[in-house]
Structure formats: C-alpha cells, structure tokens
Amino acid sequence: MRLEAQEISVRFGALAALASVSLDVQSGERRALIGPNGAGKTTLFNVIAGELRPAAGSVLLDGRDVTSLPTWRRARLSLGRTFQRSALFPRLSVGENLELAVRRGALVGRRRAVPERLEAAGLSAVAERPASSLGHGEQRALEIELALACEPRLLLLDEPMAGLSGAERQAALERLRNLPRSVTLVIVEHDIDAVFAIAERITVLDHGVKIADGTPAEVRADPRVQEVYLGRP
Amino acid sequence: MPAVLLAVLISLPFWTPSRYWVSVAIQALILAVFAMSLDLLLGFGGMPSFGHAAFYGMGAYACGKLFPQLTGAGLLAFLVAGMAAGVIAALPIGALAVRARGIYFLMLTLAFAQMVWGLAFQWTSFTGGTEGMSGIPQAVPDWLQEQGQNLWPALRTAGPFYVVALTVAVLAFAGLTAITRSPFGRALEGIRENEGRMRALGYPTYRYRLAAFVIAAAFAGLAGATTALYNGYANPSQLYWHTSGLVLIAVIVGGTRSLLGAVLGAFFVTIVQLVISSYTEHWQLLLGAVFIAVVLFLPGGFISLGRLGWLKR
Numbered sequence: 328m329r330l331e332a333q334e335i336s337v338r339f340g341a342l343a344a345l346a347s348v349s350l351d352v353q354s355g356e357r358r359a360l361i362g363p364n365g366a367g368k369t370t371l372f373n374v375i376a377g378e379l380r381p382a383a384g385s386v387l388l389d390g391r392d393v394t395s396l397p398t399w400r401r402a403r404l405s406l407g408r409t410f411q412r413s414a415l416f417p418r419l420s421v422g423e424n425l426e427l428a429v430r431r432g433a434l435v436g437r438r439r440a441v442p443e444r445l446e447a448a449g450l451s452a453v454a455e456r457p458a459s460s461l462g463h464g465e466q467r468a469l470e471i472e473l474a475l476a477c478e479p480r481l482l483l484l485d486e487p488m489a490g491l492s493g494a495e496r497q498a499a500l501e502r503l504r505n506l507p508r509s510v511t512l513v514i515v516e517h518d519i520d521a522v523f524a525i526a527e528r529i530t531v532l533d534h535g536v537k538i539a540d541g542t543p544a545e546v547r548a549d550p551r552v553q554e555v556y557l558g559r560p
Numbered sequence: 561m562p563a564v565l566l567a568v569l570i571s572l573p574f575w576t577p578s579r580y581w582v583s584v585a586i587q588a589l590i591l592a593v594f595a596m597s598l599d600l601l602l603g604f605g606g607m608p609s610f611g612h613a614a615f616y617g618m619g620a621y622a623c624g625k626l627f628p629q630l631t632g633a634g635l636l637a638f639l640v641a642g643m644a645a646g647v648i649a650a651l652p653i654g655a656l657a658v659r660a661r662g663i664y665f666l667m668l669t670l671a672f673a674q675m676v677w678g679l680a681f682q683w684t685s686f687t688g689g690t691e692g693m694s695g696i697p698q699a700v701p702d703w704l705q706e707q708g709q710n711l712w713p714a715l716r717t718a719g720p721f722y723v724v725a726l727t728v729a730v731l732a733f734a735g736l737t738a739i740t741r742s743p744f745g746r747a748l749e750g751i752r753e754n755e756g757r758m759r760a761l762g763y764p765t766y767r768y769r770l771a772a773f774v775i776a777a778a779f780a781g782l783a784g785a786t787t788a789l790y791n792g793y794a795n796p797s798q799l800y801w802h803t804s805g806l807v808l809i810a811v812i813v814g815g816t817r818s819l820l821g822a823v824l825g826a827f828f829v830t831i832v833q834l835v836i837s838s839y840t841e842h843w844q845l846l847l848g849a850v851f852i853a854v855v856l857f858l859p860g861g862f863i864s865l866g867r868l869g870w871l872k873r
Contacts, residue, residue: 414760
C-alpha cells in the first residue's frame with residue numbers, strides 16, 4: 328500500500344511538532360524514519376494512523392484521502408501499527424490478545440488463525456498467561472504480532488527493538504525481514520544497525536522538520552544528518 | 561458455584577422459616593439483576609456509571625405509566641416495556657456520556673440520572689411527582705397463580721411472585737453470561753484494557769461502548785420493571801442517586817468482572833439493608849465499613865475469596 332503524507336503540520340501550543348513534513352512511501356517499500364528524541368516521529372505516526380488530526384496537510388493511502396477518517400476505519404483499510412510502549416491488553420491472556428487482533432474489529436470468525444499467530448511469534452508456550460505477566464522481550468514480540476495478525480498492507484513500527492536483548496533483537500529483525508513485499512513498512516528505530524539492515528530509504532526528522540530523505544548511503548553521507556544525529560565519524 | 565446458588569434459591573421456599581425471608585430473597589434477586597447489568601458496564605466495559613438508577617427507575621415508571629394498557633397483555637409485556645424504557649433513555653444519555661472516560665463519565669452519568677430524577681419529581685401531572693405511581697399489579701400469570709402451588713407446595717406461603725423474580729434473575733444471568741462470553745464481550749474487555757489499541761486494530765470503540773451502555777440499561781430497566789410489579793409502585797427514590805450508589809456498592813463489594821460477584825454483592829447489600837436495619841438504624845454504617853474494608857483489603861470483592869480457595873487447593 329502506498330502512503331503519502333502531504334505537508335503535515337501539527338502544533339502543540341507554541342511548539343511546532345511537525346512543520347510541513349511530507350513523506351511518500353511506495354507500495355512494498357521499507358522506509359525508516361529517524362531523528363533525535365522529540366523530532367516528531369511518533370507524532371507523524373499518530374497523524375498517519377488517525378489518532379491525531381493535523382493542523383494542515385493530508386494523508387493518502389493508495390491515493391485515497393483518509394485525513395478525515397477515524398483510526399478504526401484506517402485500520403480496516405489495512406493500516407497496522409505498533410506502539411513505542413507496548414500497548415497490550417494486560418489482564419487478557421496472550422491468546423485472547425491475538426484473538427482480538429485476528430478479528431480486526433469484526434465480531435465473527437477468524438478465531439482459527441490464533442494458534443498459527445502464537446507459533447509465528449514464538450509465544451505458544453505462554454498462550455494462557457495474562458499479557459502483563461510476560462517478560463519485556465515477549466511483550467515486544469506480542470506487540471508486533473498484534474499488528475501483524477491484522478494482515479496489514481501498511482505497517483508502522485514505532486521502535487520495535489527498544490529494550491530487546493541481542494538474541495531477541497535478531498529474532499525481531501528476522502521476523503520483519505521475512506515479511507512479504509505485499510506489506511509496506513515504515514519503521515522508527517534508534518538502533519542504527521537495524522535501520523540500515525532493513526531500510527531501503529531513510530527519512531530524517533529534526534525538531535519537526537524533514538532534513539534529509541534518500542538511500543541509506545545518501546543519508547549517511549549527508550553532512551546535516553551527521554551533525555544532528557549520527558555524530559561526526 | 562452458580563449451581564449451588566441456584567439450588568439454594570430453588571429450595572428456599574421449603575426451608576425458609578417465614579414469608580419474610582422470601583420477600584428478602586425477591587428483593588435481593590431484583591437487585592442482583594440490576595447489579596449484573598451495572599457489572600457489564602463497570603467490570604467488563606470499565607465504565608463506572610454513577611447514574612444507573614435512571615434506567616432502573618425508567619423501567620419501573622414504564623410499568624406505572626402503562627399498566628392500564630398492559631394489564632391484559634400479561635407479565636412479559638411489562639418486562640419488555642421496562643427494558644424498552646431503559647433503552648430509550650440510554651440512547652441519548654449514552655450517546656453523550658460514553659464520550660467521556662473515568663471520573664468524567666461517572667460525573668456525567670450522575671448528572672443525567674439526577675436530571676431524570678428531577679423530571680420525575682417535578683413533572684407531577686405525568687409522573688405523579690413525589691408520590692409516584694401506585695396500584696401496579698403483580699401480573700403473575702394465571703396458570704402460575706392457580707397451578708403453581710400444586711407443583712411447588714412451598715409457594716402457598718412464599719407467593720407466586722418468587723417464581724417470577726427467580727426466573728427473571730436466572731434468564732438475566734444467562735443472557736448477560738452469553739453476552740460477556742461473546743466476541744462482543746471480549747471486545748468490550750479489550751476496550752477496557754486498552755482502547756487506543758482497539759482502535760488501531762479496527763474496532764469502532766465508541767459504538768461498542770454505546771452498545772454496552774444500552775444493553776446494560778435494558779437489563780436495569782428489566783430489574784426496575786420487576787421491582788415495580790413486586791412492590792406495586794414506581795416513585796422517584798428508584799431514580800435517585802442513592803439507588804445508583806447502592807447498586808455500585810453491591811457490584812464492588814461482590815466483585816467486578818464477575819456476574820456471580822454482582823449477585824453475591826446484591827444479596828449482601830439487601831440483607832444488610834432489610835435485615836440489619838430492623839435491628840439497628842446504623843445499617844449504612846455497617847455497609848460503609850464493609851465497603852471500605854473490601855476496597856482496601858479485598859479489591860476483587862467477595863468473589864475473589866472463592867478464587868483464592870481454588871488456588872490453595
């Protein structure tokens with residue numbers, strides 16, 4: 328699914344969280360969105376997903392203007408997302424968590440998909456446990472699987488690797504790299520190695536402004552990016 | 561556990577020492593239906609309503625207003641009228657109230673319910689004002705009135721309305737159990753746990769919350785209709801915030817997120833209210849003390865004692 332965010336502006340009081348930021352992600356592309364804390368990455372995700380109405384600009388999914396659609400309608404258009412801080416259903420079991428995800432807002436059917444989702448996320452052994460009892464790594468795996476269980480065609484990943492150990496990081500990276508090309512990925516991540524391992528193009532935000540947009544090699548070579556984010560070599 | 565409770569209730573007219581205890585049980589069963597309906601909102605939906613009496617009272621007033629027309633139509637017509645009245649009141653109130661969360665939702669439901677109470681209190685020509693409406697028949701079906709005692713001799717002392725109250729409570733329990741275990745009920749719990757995530761998964765959470773509000777109001781209306789039939793009157797106290805508070809206490813003391821907990825809470829509150837009050841005027845003090853103790857030391861309510869017991873085995 329193609330994602331176009333056109334000249335998005337968001338203000339929080341006097342702060343310009345996003346100043347006319349545009350993003351054009353082709354169908355099937357792997358795009359990374361990087362920048363220091365407070366650059367506006369999560370804010371942009373919230374605008375794309377429908378949680379935040381921008382002061383100006385529009386969001387298009389496959390060319391369709393969805394700016395005025397609520398979050399749940401965009402989700403039903405196959406937009407999935409994960410959250411920076413795990414957004415699980417703490418008192419429900421892991422299986423029940425995934426059951427809500429595979430139903431995708433509908434009230435009928437699709438329950439049979441739960442066991443294979445548990446398997447894919449490596450969570451079969453803890454299916455009956457409440458989500459709140461999982462360790463951090465398992466919670467992150469469930470966080471990603473909740474989004475994948477909806478079979479999105481556009482997936483927004485907000486720091487999926489945050490706080491993971493080396494092995495967990497590798498597993499998560501594998502899971503993302505093995506996603507079919509029918510899924511468009513936009514990933515916000517501070518782990519630069521992961522970013523360069525996945526992304527085909529990188530967009531760099533700083534203080535709500537887009538300062539670079541290009542291939543990993545171009546972005547790595549960009550002097551402004553080096554200055555604000557990557558640090559001088 | 562539900563089977564044991566049901567056995568106790570069915571056999572109650574046989575071993576109860578007097579008709580008085582049957583009347584206590586009837587009132588407890590009615591409060592149980594009311595409390596289960598609130599638990600759908602509070603326990604499963606995470607919506608703490610402090611105005612649930614509005615729909616209970618609407619159910620009672622519907623019976624009071626319509627009994628000249630409904631008497632010929634029988635018991636079921638009264639109960640359906642009570643549920644319909646709950647739904648009609650809940651649609652506009654819910655449409656506004658479920659936009660708010662937590663304490664704001666609580667205050668809004670309280671405000672709306674007090675408006676309904678104010679209307680009933682002051683619109684004397686339509687509602688009977690302070691007096692309310694009386695003379696509502698029990699509408700016990702003829703076959704139960706005539707044949708019931710032959711089938712179940714204990715009803716000679718207990719009175720046939722006990723069968724009505726028990727049947728309504730059992731059906732409400734079955735209906736609400738089915739709802740809470742359905743995909744709708746599961747989605748409601750998802751919204752309680754994390755509404756933002758539910759939106760991101762494609763659930764129109766506002767509609768789900770409103771649907772839960774309306775369903776809860778329908779069952780509250782059913783309880784209200786049952787109490788109007790049993791007592792023969794509808795009056796503003798059924799709409800007053802005291803009533804909303806009492807049912808809220810019943811659910812919290814019994815245990816939220818469990819329909820059986822709501823039933824236990826309803827029995828406890830009724831016994832304290834009716835039985836203890838005949839020994840001391842300070843029954844509210846006892847109720848308050850138990851409420852505080854439960855909130856502080858047993859947040860899962862009475863029902864969680866049973867769960868602890870299971871764990872120890």
